[in-house]
Amino acid sequence: MSTLTPVRPSLRGPARVVVRQHRWTLWIVGGIALAAVIGMIALALRSSHVAEVFAATDCRVDGGAGRACDQTTRNYLDSMLTYHRMFDYVATGLIVLPVVFSAFVAGPLIARELESGTFRMAWTQSVSPTRWLVAKLAVPTALLLAVTAVVTAVLARTRSYGDTPYPVQWHDAHTFSGSGVLPLAHVVFGTAVGALTALLIRRVIPALTVSAFVTGAAVAFFTYWRAELWPTRTLTSKTLDVQTNIWWVETGDLTSTGERLTGTACMQSASIGDRLQCMANHDITAHYLDYHPASHFWPVQLVETGILLALAALAVALAFRVLRRLHG
Structure with missing residues (x-):
């Protein structure tokens, strides 16, 4: 054996x-x-x-x-x-x-x-x-x-x-x-x-x-x-009150014709009145945000x-x- x-x-x-x-x-x-x-x-x-x-x-x-x-x-x-x-x-x-x-x-x-x-x-x-x-x-x-x-x-x-x-x-x-x-x-x-x-x-x-x-x-x-x-999603708003847990890629301003102005041209204005005047001068009607959600x-x-x-x-x-x- x-x-x-x-x-x-x-x-x-x-x-x-x-x-x-x-x-x-x-x-x-x-x-x-x-x-x-x-x-x-x-x-x-x-x-x-x-x-x-x-x-x-x-x-x-x-x-x-x-x-x-x-x-x-x-x-x-x-x-x-x-x-x-x-x-x-x-x-x-x-x-x-x-x-x-x-x-x-x-x-x-x-x-x-x-x-x-x-x-x-x-x-x-x-x-x-x-x-x-x-x-x-x-x-x-x-x-x-x-x-x-x-x-x-x-x-x-x-x-x-x-x-x-x-x-x-x-x-x-x-x-x-x-x-x-x-x-x-x-x-x-x-x-x-x-x-x-x-x-x-x-x-x-x-x-x-x-x-x-x-x-x-x-x-x-x-x-x-x-x-x-990966393609981003875009949010357009006058206040950009967005949800949390998202990846901000690019933000800026939009004119009445839809043209994008990268950055926030009028955010450095000292007062709300100056900011509104700046937006009117640049024909800014809204803001945009390109972002990635958690998904x-x-x-x-x-x-x-x-x-x-x-x-x-x-x-x-x-x-x-x-x-x-x-x-x-």
Whole structure:
């Protein structure tokens, strides 16, 4: 009678080498992510408890309940502010992470081996150049995508705990970039840029510098032009008494002929009479507002994600083409 010994699944070949070579970096990234998740959950639970205690009292944030509520109100505001700052730090970290990772892929991960020539050892041991590059990119990217997905999910889940009295606007640059699927798209894009830069430059310091610059420039570009990725809605009114939780894109004045005057030409007038006279002189009859409602969150997210993934696919295709030229 024979006994079958179960085989434990494990990484093999170049994938295992990548993990062993950069295990300390992977441990550090995992530790930072775990600390961020634990910190967010702990602060969210504490903020929720403080908010419940504050709601059970007659105290008000504006201080109108008397001096007896000063300490209770201060504790409540301090707790909410601490959580709000923690939320901002984690969301900003999700924006910076793809830039750092892109530099890591370009420099220590790929360019270091190309510069030192150690890649030849792998290529002569039944590991093809294509398989070598796939392992270099796939292993750290898959691990970082998993970490990013967890942090993004925790950030989205705990967002409402500190929403009052310091509301988190869905369209804020760091909040939008750290929500939905954009953090994942940024990681993939950073990986592709890092791989292409490393194969083109093949020197550690220049490669990681250029890769970080290109990835950071792309993130900044989309942050600045994000509002143009989806058609806005327009509101025209004499007072622009609009709802909250919308993304103001552009506001200005309208003449009787429907011509747009960007900005508010008469808002600097000192008095109401001067303002009315200014509007009459400019033939201003109403105001307009171009905006994105909250329902545009996912359309803008998906359009930006699609563009980033398309650019990443192009960069990866070029990277493998350069690789084929290197090894003939």
